[in-house]
Amino acid sequence: MPLDNSSYSLALLRLDGRRWNELRRLSAQISTQAAADGSSYLEMGNTKIICTVDGPAEGRRGGAGGSEAQSGEAQVEVNINIAGFSGVERKKRTRGDKRTTEMQLVIKEAFASNLFTRLYPHSTIYISLHVLNQDGSLLAACLNATTLALIDAGIPMSDYIVACTAGSTSSYSANDENADPLLDLNGLEEQELPFLTVGTVGATEEVCVLAMETRVQIQRLEGMLAVGIDGCKQVKRILDGVVRAHGKEVLKKTL
Amino acid sequence: MVGLSLGEKHFIQGGIAQDLRSDGRKRLTYRPICVETGFIPQANGSARVRMGATNVISTVKAELGKPSSLQPDKGKVTIYVDCSPTAEPVFEGRGGDELSMELSVALQRCLLGGKSGAGAGIDLSSLIVVEGKICWDLYIDCLVVSSDGNLLDALGAAIKAALSNTGIPRVNVAVGASGDQQPEVDISDEEFMQFDTSDIPVIVTLTKAGRHYIVDATSEEESQMNSAVSISVNRKGHICGLTKRGGAGLDPSIILDMISVAKHVSEQLINKLDSEIAAAEADEDES
Numbered sequence: 001m002p003l004d005n006s007s008y009s010l011a012l013l014r015l016d017g018r019r020w021n022e023l024r025r026l027s028a029q030i031s032t033q034a035a036a037d038g039s040s041y042l043e044m045g046n047t048k049i050i051c052t053v054d055g056p057a058e059g060r061r062g063g064a065g066g067s068e069a070q071s072g073e074a075q076v077e078v079n080i081n082i083a084g085f086s087g088v089e090r091k092k093r094t095r096g097d098k099r100t101t102e103m104q105l106v107i108k109e110a111f112a113s114n115l116f117t118r119l120y121p122h123s124t125i126y127i128s129l130h131v132l133n134q135d136g137s138l139l140a141a142c143l144n145a146t147t148l149a150l151i152d153a154g155i156p157m158s159d160y161i162v163a164c165t166a167g168s169t170s171s172y173s174a175n176d177e178n179a180d181p182l183l184d185l186n187g188l189e190e191q192e193l194p195f196l197t198v199g200t201v202g203a204t205e206e207v208c209v210l211a212m213e214t215r216v217q218i219q220r221l222e223g224m225l226a227v228g229i230d231g232c233k234q235v236k237r238i239l240d241g242v243v244r245a246h247g248k249e250v251l252k253k254t255l
Numbered sequence: 256m257v258g259l260s261l262g263e264k265h266f267i268q269g270g271i272a273q274d275l276r277s278d279g280r281k282r283l284t285y286r287p288i289c290v291e292t293g294f295i296p297q298a299n300g301s302a303r304v305r306m307g308a309t310n311v312i313s314t315v316k317a318e319l320g321k322p323s324s325l326q327p328d329k330g331k332v333t334i335y336v337d338c339s340p341t342a343e344p345v346f347e348g349r350g351g352d353e354l355s356m357e358l359s360v361a362l363q364r365c366l367l368g369g370k371s372g373a374g375a376g377i378d379l380s381s382l383i384v385v386e387g388k389i390c391w392d393l394y395i396d397c398l399v400v401s402s403d404g405n406l407l408d409a410l411g412a413a414i415k416a417a418l419s420n421t422g423i424p425r426v427n428v429a430v431g432a433s434g435d436q437q438p439e440v441d442i443s444d445e446e447f448m449q450f451d452t453s454d455i456p457v458i459v460t461l462t463k464a465g466r467h468y469i470v471d472a473t474s475e476e477e478s479q480m481n482s483a484v485s486i487s488v489n490r491k492g493h494i495c496g497l498t499k500r501g502g503a504g505l506d507p508s509i510i511l512d513m514i515s516v517a518k519h520v521s522e523q524l525i526n527k528l529d530s531e532i533a534a535a536e537a538d539e540d541e542s
Binding site for chain 1: 297301312318337340343344394402
C-alpha cells in the first residue's frame, strides 16, 4: 500500500495531522514500578514503553564475566522485551531476535559511555525495557525511557541522552529533488519513507546514536540530520520538564 | 522475594486474627480497583487493572483461523500470561516462566470451562464465521507489570475488562464458495461486534493464613499463607472453576465454607468491576 502523500502537498499536513517539524504527543512518568531502583513509563505517540533499572549491583553471573567483572567500571546490561501483542500482528518474539539484540547493543553502548561507570567498579547496571505498543520510533522511545529510568535510579550521567527519528517526505525510488525532511515518524510513515534515528547528548549537538536502515540520496541526509537534532532538543525540553515536575513532587512529599 | 522479620510476621498474623490488616482493611475487603481500557491501540481490546500495587495488563487480539476438526462449530480462545522482568528482577530470562505457566493454566481453567468448551465464560460458538472452515481465534495475552500479591484475581478482572472492550470486525463471506474450497472473506473495518461479557466469571482467591482466610492478599500476606483456594464465580452465583495452591491440607468443611464466602464476596466484586469498566469505557469515549 503506497503512502498517500497527497494531503501533504496540499495542506502541508501529514497523515496524523502534524506539520513536518512537529513531534507526536510525548508524555512520561517516573517511578512507576515499586520493585525496581529506577523506572519510567514513556509514550511517544502510540509507542508505549516501560523501563526499569536495577543496580548498580553485584553481577548476577557469578564470576562468569571474568575480565569484564574485574575492570574498574560498571557494566551496563540491557534487556528488551517486546510484548507479543505490541505489533500489528500478534507474534511471539523469541529471545535473541537479531533486531532486538541490535537495539540492546545500541542502547548499551550509548549509555555505557554517558554514565559515570567508573564510580561503580565491579558492578552491573541492569536496564530492562518492555515494549507495550509499537508505532514507530521504537529505538528512540527506548533511549528516552532509559534516560528517565536511570535518572530515577540516581545513577550519575553527564547529560540526558535524548533521541528521535527524522525522515524524508518521498521514498528513495521517487528521487525527488524537493523532498522535505520530516520529524518523528509514526509506524505507517516508517514503513514507506526513508528515516534515521538520531540520539544526542542533552541539548548539545553531540550525536551519540545514529542508525539508519533505509536507502536515501546523500543530499537529503543533511536536512534529515539537522531536523533530527532539532527534534532531540525538543525532546530534551519535554523530558527535563518531566524530571523537574517529578523532583518537585518528591520534595513536596518529604517536606 | 519477601523478607520479613519475626516481628513483622507476628504483626501480619495478629492483624488477620483481629480482622484489621496492616493496610487497615478487613479480612474480606478488596483493595481499591482501578480499570483503564483501550490503551493498546494495536489490540482488538485491552485493559489495565490496578489493585493496590498490583498492576496487570490484558489484551485481546483476534485472528482468523480454522476451527479444530473435533469442534467445527466453535472458535478458539487461548490465554497466555507473561511475567515481565519489570515487575520483579527475578523474572528475568526464564525466571518468570514457572509462575507464568501456573497463572495461565489457572486462568484457562477458571474462565474457559472444560475441554468441550462447555461452560466457558465466552460463548465460543459466537466466534464461528463459517462452520468447519473459518473461525476467530482469540489470543488473550496478559502481562504482569508489577506484582504485589493476588495476581490471579487481578488477571481475571483484567481479562473481563479487556473482553468488554473488544470489538471483533464483522466478516462478510462471499457467497458461492462451495464444497472443499476455502471461502473468501471480507473483513469490515467499520462494523464491529461486541461480546456479551456478563457471563464471564470473576476469580476470588481466599488465602488461608493461620486460622482465618482473607481476600486480596498482598505479597507480604501471601508469604504467610499455608494454602489458597481460587474460586471463579459468575453473576448467577455458579461456581465455574476451582484451584487450590499451597501445600497445607484443608478440611472439606472449610472448603465449603470458603466457597460460600467467595460467592458472597464475588457479588460485590462483580458489581464493583462492572461499574469500573463502565466508567473506564466512558472515559475512553470522551478522550
